Amino acid sequence: MSLSNLQAxxxxxxxxxxxxAMAKLLQAARQNxxxxxxxxxSASNRFDAAYKCIMQCAxxxxxxxxxxxxxxxxxxxxxxxxxxxxTLGVPKPDLIVLDALRRQRNVNDYEGDPIxxxxxxxxxxSADKLLGHTLRWLQAQHPEWGLV
Amino acid sequence: xxxxxxxxxxxxxxxxxxxxxxxLHLRELARLTGSHAGTLGRExxxxxxxxxxxxxxxxxxxxYSANVQHPLFPELFAMxxxxxxxxxxxRTALEPLAAQIALAFVYGSLASGSxxxxxxxxxxxxxxxxxxxxxxxxYPLHELLGREVNPVVWAPQELADKAxxxxxxVRDVLRKPKLWIKGSEHExxxxxxxxxxxxxxx
Numbered sequence: 615m616s617l618s619n620l621q622a623x624x625x626x627x628x629x630x631x632x633x634x635a636m637a638k639l640l641q642a643a644r645q646n647x648x649x650x651x652x653x654x655x656s657a658s659n660r661f662d663a664a665y666k667c668i669m670q671c672a673x674x675x676x677x678x679x680x681x682x683x684x685x686x687x688x689x690x691x692x693x694x695x696x697x698x699x700x701t702l703g704v705p706k707p708d709l710i711v712l713d714a715l716r717r718q719r720n721v722n723d724y725e726g727d728p729i730x731x732x733x734x735x736x737x738x739x740s741a742d743k744l745l746g747h748t749l750r751w752l753q754a755q756h757p758e759w760g761l762v
Numbered sequence: 763x764x765x766x767x768x769x770x771x772x773x774x775x776x777x778x779x780x781x782x783x784x785x786l787h788l789r790e791l792a793r794l795t796g797s798h799a800g801t802l803g804r805e806x807x808x809x810x811x812x813x814x815x816x817x818x819x820x821x822x823x824x825x826y827s828a829n830v831q832h833p834l835f836p837e838l839f840a841m842x843x844x845x846x847x848x849x850x851x852x853r854t855a856l857e858p859l860a861a862q863i864a865l866a867f868v869y870g871s872l873a874s875g876s877x878x879x880x881x882x883x884x885x886x887x888x889x890x891x892x893x894x895x896x897x898x899x900x901y902p903l904h905e906l907l908g909r910e911v912n913p914v915v916w917a918p919q920e921l922a923d924k925a926x927x928x929x930x931x932v933r934d935v936l937r938k939p940k941l942w943i944k945g946s947e948h949e950x951x952x953x954x955x956x957x958x959x960x961x962x963x964x
Contacts, residue, residue, distance in 0.1 A: 714912070717912050718912070733914060736897075
């Protein structure tokens with residue numbers, strides 16, 4: 615769904631980009647990916663940290679384009695991830711994987727299903743790839759913000 | 763579907779509509795659907811009279827197949843694919859990755875028959891297959907089945923270790939109904955070994 619249609623149904627709100635706020639979120643995303651690499655904690659918590667990095671990159675994509683999700687609406691993770699092709703130009707096959715990781719996160723968080731090694735590996739790789747992509751996008755599109 | 767079609771009619775239609783171009787003999791159909799040949803014969807005659815099925819006589823055998831020319835065929839096919847076609851669709855989608863998949867089955871609400879219209883298809887795969895490859899192979903099924911497909915991939919050793927450690931998720935999956943895409947209950951039990959019954963001291 616287009617970003618303006620998502621605004622029309624109340625999923626997104628317009629918000630001018632705020633570089634200091636984005637710097638803070640970018641820092642958190644980096645920290646979460648670093649934490650996800652800590653092998654002493656469970657696969658579930660490592661997955662959670664890597665997933666947080668993905669979510670924060672997705673939020674950055676919206677913010678950088680002048681949008682924010684409505685926290686009063688359910689499904690803001692879904693909205694942020696499923697619009698990554700429009701906000702940061704993430705290729706569709708990658709978006710499909712990120713959305714699958716979002717559903718894994720739901721069954722892990724709310725139903726207690728454990729995280730398999732294969733899922734953790736995919737989440738770490740996807741988070742690393744998306745963070746790299748986000749940094750390159752910010753550098754190319756908005757060097758004036760000095761975020762990278 | 764139970765409201766729309768009696769159980770036997772559903773099974774016959776699912777068996778024939780989901781394999782258009784394929785014809786089945788009365789006894790094969792009776793075995794597939796677990797029904798009595800006499801009851802099934804009357805059901806098949808009615809469906810053939812209505813034009814939904816085609817009859818063809820080969821020697822002393824009567825074979826039945828879906829009538830793909832029937833005006834309602836595309837709609838019926840789509841309906842049955844969404845309700846009875848989950849396993850065949852998954853098998854086809856996973857075919858290119860089959861060499862790296864030892865076992866595969868549907869678990870959760872769809873397997874136990876408690877699925878609602880919003881239920882996902884939960885699929886568990888055991889093997890060395892890449893999670894990303896599985897997600898991308900299964901993605902087209904969202905639209906085909908009208909449901910999201912949620913795969914998990916476990917390495918054989920990882921699953922065996924978890925079963926031995928009495929992991930609650932693995933125990934739950936082992937105990938509950940499954941729809942098999944590849945492999946069998948027996949192979950899964952062999953892999954998982956023996957685990958202590960619920961409530962037993964570890």
